[in-house]
Amino acid sequence: MTYGKQRVYKKVEVIGVSPDSIDGAIKSALHRAHHSLERVSWFEVEEVRGHVDEEGGVSEYQVVLKVAFELK
Numbered sequence: 001m002t003y004g005k006q007r008v009y010k011k012v013e014v015i016g017v018s019p020d021s022i023d024g025a026i027k028s029a030l031h032r033a034h035h036s037l038e039r040v041s042w043f044e045v046e047e048v049r050g051h052v053d054e055e056g057g058v059s060e061y062q063v064v065l066k067v068a069f070e071l072k
Contacts, residue, residue: 009041009068010040016063025063039070 016029026045037038047064 008071010071011044011066011068012037014031014065014067015035015048016065018061019059020061021062025061026065029065030067032053033065033067033069037067037069039072041068041070 012033014029014032014033016025016027016032018024018028026043030040030043033043034065044066046066049062050058051060051062053059
C-alpha cells in the first residue's frame, strides 16, 4: 500500500469472540475479516463486553470492531 495517494475505504462491523482474552477476540475478528474481505487495512475497537460465569469469572470476551478495507 502506498500512502500519499488518493484512496477510498469502506468500514464494516464485525464481532470477535474468545474464551481467553480481549486480544484473542480482536485477532479472531481480524483473521476472519482478512479471509472474507480484500484489502483490509485497519480497525477500530468500538466496544468490549463479555459473559460472566457462575463463579463470577469471565467465560467469554466479545469485541466489536469496525474493520476498514480499501475499495478497488
